[in-house]
Amino acid sequence: MLETMQERFDRRPESMRVRRRTVEHPFGTLKFWMDATHFLCRTLPRVRTEMSLHVLAYNFKRVMRILGVGEMLQVLRA
Secondary structure (H helix, E strand, O other): OHHHHHHHHHHOOHHHHHHHHHHHHHHHHHHHHOOOOOOOOOOHHHHHHHHHHHHHHHHHHHHHHHHOHHHHHHHHHO
8 A cells, every 4th residue: 555655656746745735734723723832631542532622623613614603503403
């Protein structure tokens, strides 16, 4: 699997630059929300949970901006 992915990147080296630009904004936003310091929890399972909550909050905020709060609530109720 890794070899196949590497072959794809070798054929299209610009795709990695696009990917880096695409994911940089969400991670920068999450670091800003977390005060760019550290996780509040200790141990890997708890840190995973904390990160998952940050990502969930980020996704909810994006959906609210794209759809609006009213439409998002309608979708959640359905």
